[in-house]
Amino acid sequence: MTDFLVIGIGRMGSIHAKNLYKGRVRGARLTAVCDTDEKALNAFGAAHRGVALYKDYREAVEKSGACAAIIATPHYSHTEIAEYCILHGVNVLSEKPETVTIGEARRMNAVAKAHPEVLYGIMYNQRTNRMYAYAKKLMETGALGELRRVTLIVTDWYRSQFYYDMGGWRASWNGEGGGLLINQCVHQLDILQWLVGLPESLRAVARTVNRNITVENDVAVIMRYPGGATGEFVACGHEPRGTNRLEIAGDKGKIVIDKNKMTYIAYEKSEREINAGVTKGYGSTRVKKKRVSYGCVRKLRDLIYGQQMRVVRRFADVLNGKAKEPTAYGAEGARALEFINAVYLSAYGGKEVTFPVDSGEYDELLGKLKEEEKKHVRNL
Numbered sequence: 372m373t374d375f376l377v378i379g380i381g382r383m384g385s386i387h388a389k390n391l392y393k394g395r396v397r398g399a400r401l402t403a404v405c406d407t408d409e410k411a412l413n414a415f416g417a418a419h420r421g422v423a424l425y426k427d428y429r430e431a432v433e434k435s436g437a438c439a440a441i442i443a444t445p446h447y448s449h450t451e452i453a454e455y456c457i458l459h460g461v462n463v464l465s466e467k468p469e470t471v472t473i474g475e476a477r478r479m480n481a482v483a484k485a486h487p488e489v490l491y492g493i494m495y496n497q498r499t500n501r502m503y504a505y506a507k508k509l510m511e512t513g514a515l516g517e518l519r520r521v522t523l524i525v526t527d528w529y530r531s532q533f534y535y536d537m538g539g540w541r542a543s544w545n546g547e548g549g550g551l552l553i554n555q556c557v558h559q560l561d562i563l564q565w566l567v568g569l570p571e572s573l574r575a576v577a578r579t580v581n582r583n584i585t586v587e588n589d590v591a592v593i594m595r596y597p598g599g600a601t602g603e604f605v606a607c608g609h610e611p612r613g614t615n616r617l618e619i620a621g622d623k624g625k626i627v628i629d630k631n632k633m634t635y636i637a638y639e640k641s642e643r644e645i646n647a648g649v650t651k652g653y654g655s656t657r658v659k660k661k662r663v664s665y666g667c668v669r670k671l672r673d674l675i676y677g678q679q680m681r682v683v684r685r686f687a688d689v690l691n692g693k694a695k696e697p698t699a700y701g702a703e704g705a706r707a708l709e710f711i712n713a714v715y716l717s718a719y720g721g722k723e724v725t726f727p728v729d730s731g732e733y734d735e736l737l738g739k740l741k742e743e744e745k746k747h748v749r750n751l
């Protein structure tokens with residue numbers, strides 16, 4: 372039985388804590404929670420008897436006796452707390468994003484690498500979606516052949532002014548280091564890099580549409596991948612009936628994932644063979660199709676307990692010797708983050724950005740954006 376500590380029991384952390392408390396994670400139990408907000412802490416304690424309460428994460432890590440911690444605090448604090456857990460031998464599952472800047476993620480990953488005895492995971496729950504897992508297998512076996520095109524449209528994260536006016540740390544450079552990309556789209560961007568890797572370079576435009584916020588809620592990106600494939604990524608948070616669609620096209624086939632349905636189209640002849648064999652201006656081939664859906668029961672369970680619980684279960688299974696690997700290692704968190712930093716550098720610097728991203732250049736940009744935001748808020 373693994374004893375868990377949940378650090379940050381706001382919106383997300385309280386879901387993790389309740390799932391653990393109610394015994395929904397095999398081989399795990401909730402023994403302690405920590406939050407800087409005393410009111411929230413006491414309310415949680417009153418409703419969940421027998422759970423130790425801490426206001427300071429250092430004290431919680433040192434005194435609770437927990438073997439594992441889940442971090443669900445705002446992004447800027449993730450790595451500071453994760454590092455503290457790792458240095459104290461406590462296995463740690465951090466909420467996404469890993470942190471805010473690629474420089475800090477690289478520093479954190481060096482700490483984690485120096486402590487392989489401690490498990491460091493990250494909450495990329497969309498990797499548990501069986502359509503993405505199937506797509507991952509196809510990519511790993513090379514079923515699609517040479518990568519030709521990637522298109523990702525994520526316009527279904529509608530967020531109203533009311534959401535932003537609830538205040539707090541969200542949707543600001545100072546509070547969370549960005550907007551739509553770092554908060555909402557980081558999940559899809561993790562999936563994108565998981566399936567096709569990071570691009571060689573990108574060029575982006577970001578803007579704020581119809582909301583009184585200082586960060587972006589609308590982004591368009593053009594990517595260039597190693598090997599020459601191109602990609603487009605479009606995201607926004609102001610489309611009432613949004614789209615969530617991923618297309619990966621290769622020389623030998625294609626994957627189309629649209630919301631809860633996936634189609635894998637395998638070409639009988641590769642595009643190279645078609646092109647070499649035709650003596651007319653157009654060409655085609657027979658195809659085989661396989662359809663995969665998210666699954667109604669899984670969807671229902673996710674609605675009740677949260678898709679995130681699957682990641683916590685796997686994490687506990689690894690600690691209890693029942694699984695080999697977590698859903699995602701913490702260090703993998705740097706990849707989607709690097710993509711996001713590159714988009715901001717390109718959009719706000721007005722230039723093409725190549726990978727790996729220059730962390731010093733990004734820190735400088737973020738510093739400026741934070742300062743401008745402070746002036747803007749003072750002028751309101």
Ligand SMILES: NC(=O)c1ccc[n+]([C@@H]2O[C@H](COP(=O)([O-])OP(=O)(O)OC[C@H]3O[C@@H](n4cnc5c(N)ncnc54)[C@H](O)[C@@H]3O)[C@@H](O)[C@H]2O)c1
Pocket residue numbers: 378379380381382383384405406407408411426427428443444445446448466467468494496539554679
């Ligand atoms: N995996 C997902 O699908 C998913 C969904 C929602 C949120 N999240 C992530 O979870 C994190 C928290 O988001 P939220 O919506 O729950 O935010 P929230 O503001 O509702 O909760 C954060 C909590 O952390 C507490 N806190 C802040 N600093 C602390 C510290 N140093 N030590 C202890 N407690 C501290 C706050 O008092 C608050 O109760 C974010 O990083 C967010 O990206 C992930």
